[in-house]
Amino acid sequence: MKPVKVGLLGLGTVGTGVVRIVEGHREDLIGQVGSPIEIARIAVRQLDKPRAVAIESAKLTDDPWEVVRDPEIDVVVEVMGGVEPTKAYILEALKLGKHVVTANKDLMALCGSEILSTAREHGCDVMYEASVAGGIPIIRTLIEGFSSDRIDRIMGIVNGTTNYILTKMSQEGASYEEVLKEAQQLGYAEADPTSDVEGLDAARKMTILATIGFRMNVELSDVEVQGISKVTKEDIACAKKLGYELKLVGIADRQDDRISVSVQPTMVKRDHPLASVSGVFNAVFVRGEAVGETMFYGAGAGELPTATSVVADLVAVAKNLKLGVNGKQSAAVFKEKILKSEAEVAYKNFLLLRVQDRAGVLAQITQVFAEHEVSLESLLQQPTASDQTADLVIITHDASRAAMRRVLQAFESLDVIKQIKSVYRVEG
Ligand SMILES: NC(=O)C1=CN([C@@H]2O[C@H](COP(=O)(O)OP(=O)(O)OC[C@H]3O[C@@H](n4cnc5c(N)ncnc54)[C@H](OP(=O)(O)O)[C@@H]3O)[C@@H](O)[C@H]2O)C=CC1
Numbered sequence: 001m002k003p004v005k006v007g008l009l010g011l012g013t014v015g016t017g018v019v020r021i022v023e024g025h026r027e028d029l030i031g032q033v034g035s036p037i038e039i040a041r042i043a044v045r046q047l048d049k050p051r052a053v054a055i056e057s058a059k060l061t062d063d064p065w066e067v068v069r070d071p072e073i074d075v076v077v078e079v080m081g082g083v084e085p086t087k088a089y090i091l092e093a094l095k096l097g098k099h100v101v102t103a104n105k106d107l108m109a110l111c112g113s114e115i116l117s118t119a120r121e122h123g124c125d126v127m128y129e130a131s132v133a134g135g136i137p138i139i140r141t142l143i144e145g146f147s148s149d150r151i152d153r154i155m156g157i158v159n160g161t162t163n164y165i166l167t168k169m170s171q172e173g174a175s176y177e178e179v180l181k182e183a184q185q186l187g188y189a190e191a192d193p194t195s196d197v198e199g200l201d202a203a204r205k206m207t208i209l210a211t212i213g214f215r216m217n218v219e220l221s222d223v224e225v226q227g228i229s230k231v232t233k234e235d236i237a238c239a240k241k242l243g244y245e246l247k248l249v250g251i252a253d254r255q256d257d258r259i260s261v262s263v264q265p266t267m268v269k270r271d272h273p274l275a276s277v278s279g280v281f282n283a284v285f286v287r288g289e290a291v292g293e294t295m296f297y298g299a300g301a302g303e304l305p306t307a308t309s310v311v312a313d314l315v316a317v318a319k320n321l322k323l324g325v326n327g328k329q330s331a332a333v334f335k336e337k338i339l340k341s342e343a344e345v346a347y348k349n350f351l352l353l354r355v356q357d358r359a360g361v362l363a364q365i366t367q368v369f370a371e372h373e374v375s376l377e378s379l380l381q382q383p384t385a386s387d388q389t390a391d392l393v394i395i396t397h398d399a400s401r402a403a404m405r406r407v408l409q410a411f412e413s414l415d416v417i418k419q420i421k422s423v424y425r426v427e428g
């Protein structure tokens with residue numbers, strides 16, 4: 001029963017959870033793997049920092065290269081984060097024939113294809129279940145569970161911080177700034193929350209999901225991204241009144257072999273399964289040609305949920321070691337990627353416009369929609385504090401991104417429109 005020796009890069013939130021699960025579930029893991037999993041070395045930045053788990057000091061180092069180059073180590077588990085120098089450690093580990101488990105979405109979204117091809121060259125496994133939707137086993141589900149199907153849509157609430165902010169704004173009528181401060185105090189948002197609130201974290205996760213789901217090499221630059229920093233209380237109230245919840249949703253669509261991927265604040269109809277995903281929870285809705293609609297829900301972050309996925313990957317690597325089949329996974333990516341043009345990406349839109357309140361205004365506005373062949377589903381006028389102005393709440397039928405861009409350009413030069421207050425995608 002030779003142990004599987006693990007080198008851990010990082011002992012922060014996720015690393016601590018990995019140690020707890022590997023130690024706490026030791027017998028169950030031996031039962032599945034056939035040998036013990038042993039955390040043999042751990043790299044941290046600060047050796048004298050107090051730790052939440054007891055670690056023999058001889059195992060700790062502040063030099064990640066010592067872990068990566070240790071000939072005893074079979075698997076490197078990377079939970080330190082960042083792209084550089086982390087990428088160099090991972091590539092070196094693979095070149096030395098070590099398998100890699102990582103929770104690093106930034107690295108996998110930006111350099112996943114290089115890391116996976118290096119792994120193939122050296123007969124190694126790379127597993128990254130925790131990188132998207134922490135505790136939800138969505139990557140394994142897309143690779144294995146849906147290997148028999150062709151996926152045509154993935155919709156994800158994959159950023160807990162923004163979902164927490166939007167949920168609080170919806171439930172308590174609080175402002176974006178108030179809830180963001182609270183999310184930071186609770187430790188959900190990063191000290192610099194830009195990548196969460198501007199949609200970049202979700203875009204990285206959607207890059208990973210779309211690559212696996214569509215079996216195409218989707219890149220971060222293929223994803224259209226809009227964050228939630230401009231969402232107002234008024235937008236949320238308006239969405240609720242119309243029967244929608246405003247959520248930051250990543251949407252990857254495929255028609256034939258043409259795809260589009262985006263992350264944007266989206267008004268989700270209240271009866272859609274994603275509308276009821278609240279707080280820091282994540283969910284991924286997947287639709288396949290054969291299976292139809294499915295949804296996966298759970299904790300997207302946090303010590304133990306995220307570590308659950310990391311250790312499950314470790315178990316998978318250890319089982320492969322036992323069978324001698326590491327690095328033998330067939331390529332997840334084998335289809336040519338064709339991105340839809342802006343004329344091909346079409347969806348319903350919500351618009352909130354502040355307009356002059358006088359005769360003929362509606363006619364001018366509807367004329368612009370007609371000129372660009374955008375058809376309207378509903379139009380509602382609301383009074384404002386001034387009797388000179390009114391707010392128009394408009395929902396379009398499916399309209400291409402190109403047509404909507406032309407409509408909004410035309411609105412910029414239409415005198416009767418005082419302000420284009422908000423424009424959101426609508427689903428359901
Ligand atoms: N937290 C979460 O819920 C989730 C995190 N992830 C991902 O998991 C990874 C880890 O996240 P998390 O645990 O939250 O991060 P933390 O910041 O809590 O922990 C990072 C750890 O890495 C160590 N470290 C950082 N840089 C270096 C370095 N240059 N050399 C040696 N050690 C270093 C730190 O050392 P020290 O302790 O001495 O400071 C710390 O132990 C990230 O990629 C993150 O995106 C994914 C899903 C959810």
Ligand SMILES: N[C@@H](CC=O)C(=O)O
Pocket residue numbers: 134158159160161162188189190196201300301
């Ligand atoms: N900042 C992320 C953490 C997990 O990836 C989030 O809010 O979801």
Ligand code: NA
Pocket residue numbers: 129130131132133134135136137138139309
């Ligand atoms: Na996951």
